[in-house]
Amino acid sequence: MINNFLNNILIGNKFQAVQVHFDNDQKEFSVLEVHKKKNDLSIIDRYATNNFEELVEKLSKNRPILLSFSGQGIISKKLDNVPNYRSKLLFNANPDDFHWYEFQQEKHIYASVARKEVITEEIELFKKEQFSVVDISIGPLVVTAIKPLIKSNTLQTKDFDILFENDQITDFSKRNQNSIEEYVIGDENISSENITSFAAVLNYLYPGNEIVADKSFLSVDKEEFVFKKAFNVLGVMMLSFFLVTLLGSYMLLNYYTDANQRVQVELGQQNIAYSKLVSLEKDKENKEAILKESGLNDSKFLSFYISEITKEVPTEINLSVLNVFPTTTKIKAEQRINFINNLIEMEGTVSSYAALTSWVKELKKQPWVGNLEIVDIQRENRTNSFKIKLVLKFDV
Missing domain, CATH: 3.30.70.2830 (Alpha-Beta Plaits)
Known part of the structure; x- marks a missing residue:
């Protein structure tokens, strides 16, 4: 319970999930702002833009960012779970030159890969604007985190149709049409256009064992965000303590200074109150006489x-x-x-x-x-x- 409380203070309970979709020479940014309250997730805002400067204006630097990557340049394949399966996917390329995002099962491994230089370049764009990227996902596989919450055995993302059986992937394929599917999760309606963003938040908060990805390169950014958040919280607490102490000293000083004045003021107020009481009694008697004479009091x-x-x-x-x-x-x-x-x-x-x-x-x-x-x-x-x-x- 204490860990959850500290985590809410240092990491926060509001997250910005940004899906970066590569389309030829253009990029589309789809954003979900998600609020975690106890064990519930709610969407507080959603928007999309093709302009990075516009995105920067809308994002908050006080909330962590979770990046999801999709579109051209992302390779997603179903592989047999055998030794050296990575080399079989990339042929002559060096697997170490790629970021791997995998959903591992006993017989098969579903993998999405992207060149490290591409991912690093995007992360650096956000870091340059002083945003904190604490997690990433590549391709459609992160939606496995959301599958237990949806009854359908087929989940549709921006690029893929993913087939499930007993919450395990059986196959996936590239989509050939631009239809949009709507999913209901709790009180939220989530479209196939941004389901990966919502799933990224869910997987970040409640990670599963089947999704495997090396995110150690983000640990420094995450620690910096925690330290920055802790510094801000500590600064607010110290400032509040200083203001309370100053206010207490001021009030104590005024108390002794005003003690004598209060006695004199109270005495003066009693004299004024007595004079008003006498005046009101006379006024009451006059009005009672008027009412009695007019008969209106009956x-x-x-x-x-x-x-x-x-x-x-x-x-x-x-x-x-x-x-x-x-x-x-x-x-x-x-x-x-x-x-x-x-x-x-x-x-x-x-x-x-x-x-x-x-x-x-x-x-x-x-x-x-x-x-x-x-x-x-x-x-x-x-x-x-x-x-x-x-x-x-x-x-x-």
Whole structure:
């Protein structure tokens, strides 16, 4: 568990898998950015470009790079597992002049090879831009790492169709068409165009015994990346410790400096609070007197009229304003509020004048209605807007 924690800090949990595809004199770069969270891998970004400068702009120098090589110049063959099988693949060429990437089985060896100078040249391009290449794969064989996660017995890469039986390769062949196959792995959809990149990350994190490749020449780059990462982490930790210590010293100094001031401030605040309390008590008494005088503090008193008026409103009437006990003047701060304690104002619209007349007649029958007057009615389009004043009668 501790090793995994340190590995996540020093190597990181985000990887940039770059597939370099050689096509005549051109190169195509396909990138998958993969995030490892616990035991799950998720793709956080994917893109492709033919321009190395554009690729450099998009890649992060704080994340390790895994290179996969495919296309022209890469030789992939099925060989018998016999002594000197490498010489039989290359004929008169020196096997030591090539990087070998092999999937070894009991009877056969599937090998992909590329000249060291070609691979070294590509790695140096990335190193020149201060990127850290920590792993490589050559040809399509790295997809064997992903086969247990896919039910199909045929996996398609950018260049090859690979046949499997019981997760072992039985054969592979160069593809003659440009169709693209989609594979579902967990919650991710991965196309045959970049399946080798995803498999490269999986094989780097969980390497198998059947894939054999000499990657010792990358150990220096990997160590440099770890040291750079460790230096950055240590620098951040030291800076954080320094800032925390400085902040603690500053806070301790301020604490003793402010102790005396706090006592004086608290005393002043208590005096201010007492003055405000006295003022609020007086304000409360004034407002309670106003409410008592106006009758507005009696919720039953107000709700009775609101309920009686609205319970029999016809469907043709849309009542938009119901103002119980309106004020005589506009409300202003620090001034007495005067209410008309026996008046209710109503406004609304009605589609039928007959409905309004009928409703007004019903309201006039109420024993608490002293006077009810339609003070305004205007026709607007197909509706009539109205205003009503209702004077209450309290001696009932």
